[in-house]
Amino acid sequence: MTQALLREIIDYANRANPYPLYEELRKTPVSHDGTGPYVVSTYYEIHSLLHDPRISSDSRNLKATGDDPLGESADDEGAALPPSFLKLDPPDHDRLRRMTNRPFGPPHTPHRVHDMRDELHGLVDGLIDGIATSGDLDRVDLVDQFAYPFPVTVICRLLGVPHEDEPRFHVWAETLAASLDPDPDADPAQRGKGTTDARMELGMYLAGLIEERRKNPGDDMLSQLATADGPDGAMTTMEALSTSALLLIAGHETTVNLITNGMLTLLRHPDVLQRLREEPGLSVPIVEELLRYEPPVQLLPQRTTLSDIEVAGVAIPKGASLWLVLASGNRDPKRFENPDRFDPDRKDIQHLGLGSGIHSCFGAPLARQEAQLALSELARRLVNPRLLEDPPPYRQNAVLRGPRHLPIACDGVLPKAA
């Protein structure tokens, strides 16, 4: 029964609206069937497991892999690199994350994200100008023309990838993203090879760049990762490599989905879109509510128990695979009033959209800023935007869930702010 429900959640046919399935899932807060994972779907249980030191993120603690409904597609980083801190436990996780945070956020670099604001604004302006000059306002794909290119460029700037190399980055990112999102009709062998090649090329490129920055450091993050001299010493080249690959991949797809889910939701709630147009500051609560209502990461499929534990009356043995269905916890009526209502005026909004605990989203401040800027500028400049397909076509991926295309039409594009 559970397994059947899981298959339905994975089933592409239900991608556009998995929420009724989650509602069904929540009737059993911890569900398990045969050899599959233990699936946790209610808010308080997920929240407490995210802070539970008996839970590991390191797949080496997983006992014999049972029946994984996600199959191999869950492996998003590739075996060629050592695990990034996303897939490590303390103390290694803490050390690498601390070192990565040093050039990124407070207390050592409190201004990095804030200082990117003008640059982000410029990128948003440019992409919307591009929509205006594309000539065809009757069919605009907000994914390909906006939500996709924006975050890749931002990551390039953050890491310090030279501008002339950015186009190569876009190609690699697209190939790797496609590997996360297998097209069921494509030839798996072909696809596999393309992915491996892209990973290899990206790895080689980053390794070269890291070496170069060691010799001639700038004030970008890659330089600072490569030349770190804080209390934790320096990162090895492999560590710097897997960390920058993590920032690229984890920071990219999720932000694309946040922005796309955001525009989709706003177009379905024209009253909110109109309010945002008049009041750009509303983008802050809108993005928080989006992280609850349509989180870019629907579930965390990589946790493992280090001990026998009990959750909501269910005994989970050591070494079991856990799925934490964040998107379901976000719609738990025991936690949120009217959970299926999109309501940016919600006062009580401690969502699970960015996770919680030690693995909570590293790039959250940047992702929030990107999404807030993107949504408020799109709302302000697109004249009378409307959805051409509802629901739009979705990507395969059930974990990093979002539309593959978001076709809209609009009557015009207002000029960028002076």
Add this chain to the structure above:
Amino acid sequence: MTGERTRDGSLEQLKREGRIVVVGASLAGLRAAETMRDKGFTGSLTMIGDEPYEPYDRPPLSKQVLLGNAVADHTALPRRRAIDADWRLGVPATGLDMAARTVRLGNGDEVEYDRLLIATGVRARPWPNPEEAELEGVFVLRTRDDGEGLQRALAAGPRRVLVIGAGFTGSEIASACRERGLNVTVAERGEAPLVGALGAVIGRVAAEMHREHDVDLRTGVMVTALEGDPAGRVRAAHLSDGSSVEADVVVVSLGAQRNTEWLAGSGLGAGPRGIACDAGCRAFDVRGIVTDDIFVAGDVARSPHALFGYQFLSLEHWGNAVAQADTAAHNMLSESADRRPHLWVPAFWSSQFGVNIKSVGVPPMGTEIIVTQGSLSERRFAAVYGYQGRVIAAVTFDNCRWLPFYEHQIESTAPFPPPYSTVDRRPEGNKPVPADFPDPSVPTHGPTITLSGYSPADRKMTFTPGR
């Protein structure tokens, strides 16, 4: 129609046109007032505070303010909503007439109430010798004015600062001094900093932090006298080991005293250890009978906690003030069946020497401690305190994201030592060791959490500076 029989309309009348007086215009008082208005109280609300300022936040005073990163008068508490109150600031309450339901003020005024909330908090324990305490350069740290004065003294670049008492406030002050590059000596009567609050196992970690940051830490000693120069400025302190320390700024950080003197003779169950109240925040009178119109919240309250053997706990914690104020306000405007108990699990934080320290539960109840995650020597760890086979408290250094788990362990009286394995378990996490709290009969800087026994009439806590 039981509803009509039990609800005689008096509560509705109270909510509509009652008179509520809040004595104590700080965190607890403000949050309670806001909750009352939220609950639809439209009667008159009087806020009485002895300080001339609107409610402000105290934690920054020993941190950002001392570093000069924040100005003391920019610490006003954010308001959750308008409370439309009659503010009587800069005037202390001096007496209570329970029969006439009036609060007497320092300026002779009397204020009548239908419901009274007492949130008068604590004040810094002064240096016991009044003449020495008057010397220029001798400070305590509790109020905005204290913070502003100490900040100015530190900014003037003293040759050496002496901090007396290495509790949380004393340690934070020492940390701020070092961050400003000032020489600082810390004199602590116990064997290590923070021993009263966290025990000596953790205290020894804190001592290493002090020494690594070049604090001149002297433990197991008391300051016996402060010496002034002819101009009345402090110049040195004499210690019980016969040594002396030359210092031009001395900060007395010996814990707090409860502001209950104004209730002497009123008939309320108030004394040096606070005001006893029930789990619903209703004050006891001296006969041990619970009052129905007087409520207590914040640092000045002592209330029984079901999780900790119904001991009366008095907690000087920011979070406790907020939670208890909310419960008190709710109960003040509720029928008895709708009242809620104050069941907040004690929690506090500190930041010193670049380390974030957080704790849940009641560490001083612990007899044993085990490091479940990380390592004491790396100063990144989570440790759990055990009492009679159960988890009673936890503390983290730079590891606070795991605390909700341990809080739940305490709430569910989980077994100790923990039978499970965790991420980042080290060899030192295999076996519990004695938590090593000092003998509670030895006066020290005063632990953050006071376990004050079952009876309001037992030991008093007075500081004796010794020989």
